Amino acid sequence: MTMSQNLTERYAASLMNTFGPPKLVLTRGEGAYVWDADGRRYLDLLGGIAVNALGHAHPALVAAVTEQLSTLGHVSNFFATVPQVALAERLLDLLEVGPGGGKVFFTNSGSEANEAALKLTRRTGRTHLVAAEGSFHGRTMGALALTSKAAYREPFEPLPGQVTFVPYGDADALAAAVTDETAAVVLEPVQGEAGVIIAPEGYLARAREITTAHGALLWFDEVQSGMGRTGEWMAHTGSGVTPDLVTLAKGLAGGIPVGACIGVGAAGELLQPGNHGTTFGGNPVAAAAALAVIETIEKDGLLENARLVGARLAEGLRHPHVTAIRQRGLLIGLDLDAEVAPQVAAAARERGFIINDCAPGRIRLAPPLVLTEAQADEVVAAWPGILEAGYAAGQ
Numbered sequence: 115m116t117m118s119q120n121l122t123e124r125y126a127a128s129l130m131n132t133f134g135p136p137k138l139v140l141t142r143g144e145g146a147y148v149w150d151a152d153g154r155r156y157l158d159l160l161g162g163i164a165v166n167a168l169g170h171a172h173p174a175l176v177a178a179v180t181e182q183l184s185t186l187g188h189v190s191n192f193f194a195t196v197p198q199v200a201l202a203e204r205l206l207d208l209l210e211v212g213p214g215g216g217k218v219f220f221t222n223s224g225s226e227a228n229e230a231a232l233k234l235t236r237r238t239g240r241t242h243l244v245a246a247e248g249s250f251h252g253r254t255m256g257a258l259a260l261t262s263k264a265a266y267r268e269p270f271e272p273l274p275g276q277v278t279f280v281p282y283g284d285a286d287a288l289a290a291a292v293t294d295e296t297a298a299v300v301l302e303p304v305q306g307e308a309g310v311i312i313a314p315e316g317y318l319a320r321a322r323e324i325t326t327a328h329g330a331l332l333w334f335d336e337v338q339s340g341m342g343r344t345g346e347w348m349a350h351t352g353s354g355v356t357p358d359l360v361t362l363a364k365g366l367a368g369g370i371p372v373g374a375c376i377g378v379g380a381a382g383e384l385l386q387p388g389n390h391g392t393t394f395g396g397n398p399v400a401a402a403a404a405l406a407v408i409e410t411i412e413k414d415g416l417l418e419n420a421r422l423v424g425a426r427l428a429e430g431l432r433h434p435h436v437t438a439i440r441q442r443g444l445l446i447g448l449d450l451d452a453e454v455a456p457q458v459a460a461a462a463r464e465r466g467f468i469i470n471d472c473a474p475g476r477i478r479l480a481p482p483l484v485l486t487e488a489q490a491d492e493v494v495a496a497w498p499g500i501l502e503a504g505y506a507a508g509q
């Protein structure tokens with residue numbers, strides 16, 4: 115029995131079966147590569163699902179975490195810490211509102227950031243929310259209520275709240291759904307889990323007009339699309355739109371769990387003492403990790419790298435079996451002309467590449483922002499063989 119087989123059996127005996135059997139047992143990572151328990155190397159084009167912004171074991175991240183842990187590892191949120199305050203300031207700068215122009219509540223995950231935002235919207239005195247078809251906002255009960263996928267929702271109904279779903283990208287449908295009773299409209303500027311669905315030109319600006327006209331909050335869930343993933347700090351950067359709420363997590367600290375719910379302007383004042391809390395959110399080690407990620411993205415030009423390498427990779431993945439490619443930075447979605455994405459992902463793993471089948475006919479790539487052109491070219495060279503093997507297995 116190999117070490118991978120051994121671990122897979124022990125996993126099945128001791129972990130809840132929420133993810134199905136593990137596809138690999140991974141023991142080590144460096145840069146954009148990971149190794150399995152049997153010593154095989156893979157180019158990681160999933161990056162912990164858009165989390166490992168700096169790749170694996172990046173020296174700057176390791177140093178920041180080690181230093182902070184040996185200085186002050188954790189204190190109660192009754193106290194302020196230097197990294198937590200510095201991170202809040204940096205995030206407000208990245209949102210182009212600056213300290214005082216907004217306020218941050220730190221969490222441990224994307225779902226929790228969305229739960230905080232959801233509670234914050236209740237402080238408007240309204241309860242109605244509008245979300246988009248194809249949305250994914252997490253699996254905790256509140257975040258799930260905003261997530262459209264029936265398979266995720268149905269086993270847990272009734273879900274809390276009063277949510278109307280509208281087709282993503284259709285500004286007229288949004289205008290028809292938002293009323294003076296609407297607390298907030300929540301949108302992903304790029305829908306990640308749905309397969310990298312990019313907001314059409316002008317949609318976010320129309321959403322801003324519609325919400326402003328009805329006194330509703332505009333909330334961008336940038337948990338997957340934010341923090342440099344799309345080659346900009348936020349996927350909505352450059353849209354000219356200032357939202358009231360932004361939620362972040364995933365890439366924020368490059369793999370150390372942290373999320374953020376950011377209220378811009380008056381929205382930042384809606385949660386008052388006693389309204390919300392957390393034991394771990396914004397823990398100094400997580401905050402120091404996030405600061406190191408932001409600094410490294412800036413120092414090493416990783417936003418530009420994401421744009422250049424992402425475009426090169428997407429271009430190289432064109433193929434007669436690929437009917438659509440959607441790319442923003444290093445977030446790439448591909449549609450196949452058959453429902454063989456799981457077989458294609460398995461064929462990729464057999465050839466040393468980790469990719470994600472996010473739907474039966476859809477592939478998603480979200481590699482580390484440090485991915486090099488040479489590594490993108492490795493994928494491109496292997497791609498026709500991966501597709502051929504995947505189609506042969508699936509049909």
Ligand code: PLP
Nearest residue numbers: 223224225250251252306337338
């Ligand atoms: N929001 C978006 C847009 C996401 O993509 C995800 C996770 O994929 C979440 C929220 C939930 O984040 P987490 O898994 O950290 O709870």
